Amino acid sequence: MPKIVDPEERRRAVAEAVFRVVCRDGLEQASLRNVAAEAGLAIGSVRHYFDGHTELMVFAMREMSARVITRLTAHADRLLDTSAPLTPAEQREIVVGMLAEVLPLDDERRTEVIVWLSFAAAARTRPELRPHADELYDGLLALTTRTLEGARRAGRLRPQADVALEARRLCALLDGLSLEAAFHPGRLDADTMLAVLRTHLTALTRAAED
Numbered sequence: 001m002p003k004i005v006d007p008e009e010r011r012r013a014v015a016e017a018v019f020r021v022v023c024r025d026g027l028e029q030a031s032l033r034n035v036a037a038e039a040g041l042a043i044g045s046v047r048h049y050f051d052g053h054t055e056l057m058v059f060a061m062r063e064m065s066a067r068v069i070t071r072l073t074a075h076a077d078r079l080l081d082t083s084a085p086l087t088p089a090e091q092r093e094i095v096v097g098m099l100a101e102v103l104p105l106d107d108e109r110r111t112e113v114i115v116w117l118s119f120a121a122a123a124r125t126r127p128e129l130r131p132h133a134d135e136l137y138d139g140l141l142a143l144t145t146r147t148l149e150g151a152r153r154a155g156r157l158r159p160q161a162d163v164a165l166e167a168r169r170l171c172a173l174l175d176g177l178s179l180e181a182a183f184h185p186g187r188l189d190a191d192t193m194l195a196v197l198r199t200h201l202t203a204l205t206r207a208a209e210d
Contacts, residue, residue: 011049011059014039018060023111027118054128061119061132069139071101088156095147096198102174104181105190113182144170156205166204173200
């Protein structure tokens, strides 16, 4: 009896092969043939699930974005859960954990950062990829804006803070930490990245909590 294959599960497995090839060899090596070999499939099998290279790249970008956003949303849901009141310190640690999801603190997140940077660089000259490259950044900006607005409503944000500006500054901080850690892993470890993030968040809220 032939084995029944879940199409979405197979497509996700091919996307994981894309991630491994891109992280190890670079995006330019993520051809259909190389990805098929990485996934242990015949190239015809990959073509069965994807019309071509562009569709495969778009799907991989969406898959990467979706799994990061899922993790971010889980933290955000804890912050918004009114059934379990949190202290300011607990809320701040949840925010740290949420934002740390986009930092290369371990092997999994380092792979995600390297792959995403590769996708984002390719999107600069490939218009078909641009909307998908923007999706994660726009989602992160919206999430940081929402988080800072919540802190302001709770009276824990510096009174003079410009939420829109601070949200962009926070995203820029995350981008800078990710870039340095991905390209120079020996110069910036996980503890230092978390310390920088905590220091920045404390500077935003200290005046309101003192």
